[in-house]
Amino acid sequence: MNTFVKRLRLGASVCALAALPWAAAFQPPTPLADQGPPLQVQVTQVDESQFPRIKVYVSVTDAAGEPVGVAPSRLVLSENGGAITPEEISGQGEIGPLTTLLIMDVSGSMNEAGKLEAAKAAARAYVDQMRPGDQIGLVTFNTEINYAQPITTDRAAVAKAIDSLKADEDTAMYDALAQGVQILSRVEGRKAILGLTDGLDNRSTHTVSQVIEQVGPSGLSISTIGLGDPSQLKISNAGLDQAALKGLAERAGGAYGYADDPDSLRSLYERFGRALQNEYVLTFTSPNALRDGVNRSLTVRLADAGVSAQAAYNPGGVVPEAPNRNSWMLFGAALAVLLALLFVPVLAGRSLAAAQSLRPAWGKKKASRIRLKDQPGVTPPRVRLR
Numbered sequence: 001m002n003t004f005v006k007r008l009r010l011g012a013s014v015c016a017l018a019a020l021p022w023a024a025a026f027q028p029p030t031p032l033a034d035q036g037p038p039l040q041v042q043v044t045q046v047d048e049s050q051f052p053r054i055k056v057y058v059s060v061t062d063a064a065g066e067p068v069g070v071a072p073s074r075l076v077l078s079e080n081g082g083a084i085t086p087e088e089i090s091g092q093g094e095i096g097p098l099t100t101l102l103i104m105d106v107s108g109s110m111n112e113a114g115k116l117e118a119a120k121a122a123a124r125a126y127v128d129q130m131r132p133g134d135q136i137g138l139v140t141f142n143t144e145i146n147y148a149q150p151i152t153t154d155r156a157a158v159a160k161a162i163d164s165l166k167a168d169e170d171t172a173m174y175d176a177l178a179q180g181v182q183i184l185s186r187v188e189g190r191k192a193i194l195g196l197t198d199g200l201d202n203r204s205t206h207t208v209s210q211v212i213e214q215v216g217p218s219g220l221s222i223s224t225i226g227l228g229d230p231s232q233l234k235i236s237n238a239g240l241d242q243a244a245l246k247g248l249a250e251r252a253g254g255a256y257g258y259a260d261d262p263d264s265l266r267s268l269y270e271r272f273g274r275a276l277q278n279e280y281v282l283t284f285t286s287p288n289a290l291r292d293g294v295n296r297s298l299t300v301r302l303a304d305a306g307v308s309a310q311a312a313y314n315p316g317g318v319v320p321e322a323p324n325r326n327s328w329m330l331f332g333a334a335l336a337v338l339l340a341l342l343f344v345p346v347l348a349g350r351s352l353a354a355a356q357s358l359r360p361a362w363g364k365k366k367a368s369r370i371r372l373k374d375q376p377g378v379t380p381p382r383v384r385l386r
Helices: 002-025 108-128 155-163 173-184 208-218 242-251 262-277 325-357
Strands: 039-050 053-062 075-079 082-084 088-090 098-105 135-141 145-152 190-197 221-226 256-258 280-285 296-302 307-313
Touching: 039 190, 039 296, 039 307, 053 262, 053 296, 053 307, 075 280, 098 108, 098 173, 098 262, 108 135, 108 155, 108 190, 108 262, 135 155, 135 173, 145 155, 145 173, 173 190, 173 208, 190 262, 208 242, 221 242, 221 262, 242 256, 256 262
Parallel strands: 098 135, 098 190, 190 221, 221 256
Antiparallel strands: 039 053, 053 280, 075 082, 075 296, 088 280, 135 145, 296 307
């Protein structure tokens, strides 16, 4: 009996050892939070046009860039480190009208390998998924910038402008982006630029940093799509600077995508469109209602996911606002003193001139007169003029 028990225990141990690989294979998966952030949160736009009432547009996507639905209550907001309770959180599909400016490369290299036709088809696909009320415009660039289709809700007009595109000459993408920012600065609500290029910018007068500086006060996002050949960077004009395009998009609240064939290009346009249309909007009133010209930092965190995003805005204001009337009175008094000091030299000069004009007549010296009298027997001297 003891021998049997020993054999049974030995057999159980062998079976257990044999089962270890299978047991490991069927272990519960490591929680996604431990594998890295499964979701991506991004602040795509901060609208301070109605300050102190602020609107923060937030994108929540998966690793592939597809929009993900989350409970709005999971979006936690703070300003300058202080918790903020939003007055309103609009869910996916409730952001209101979206204005998109398509900026497309029509340089000569776009004629190669059918890239221009692929870009046209992808842009038309983006237009087709516009919602009622959405607006769209078209800017093209090579060595010149052309506002090919002003912003409109007319899909047919935009499609016609896209179909008429022809490619020629060199590339000046950053100049086109700078003009696009100016165009959208006059548009309210959610607005975005979607830029496409197939090569290296070799003609722009603007730099990436200058474009970002222009984006700052207008509150919009720029997403970029690369269609060129990264392996040709610094070799030919067809080389694609992916690092510059990705950095630009990240700094401007957008996303970057690379396409190497017509299908992937069309998929990128459609995916960007879905992400833009399915953002969240957090509306709040800033606890500091002064236009003090100082940047305010914003943080949006997705609760229970370990991911967050940062952004900033500036309320504007040339002369800082003061929180109470006494401070305004103090400021006014200081300004009056400065103005008085400016006029002191003028008043002093006028006083001196008046004092001189009032000096008594006896204080003036009379001019001396010399009178020659005739003496008897003396002939006065003669003066001969030569």
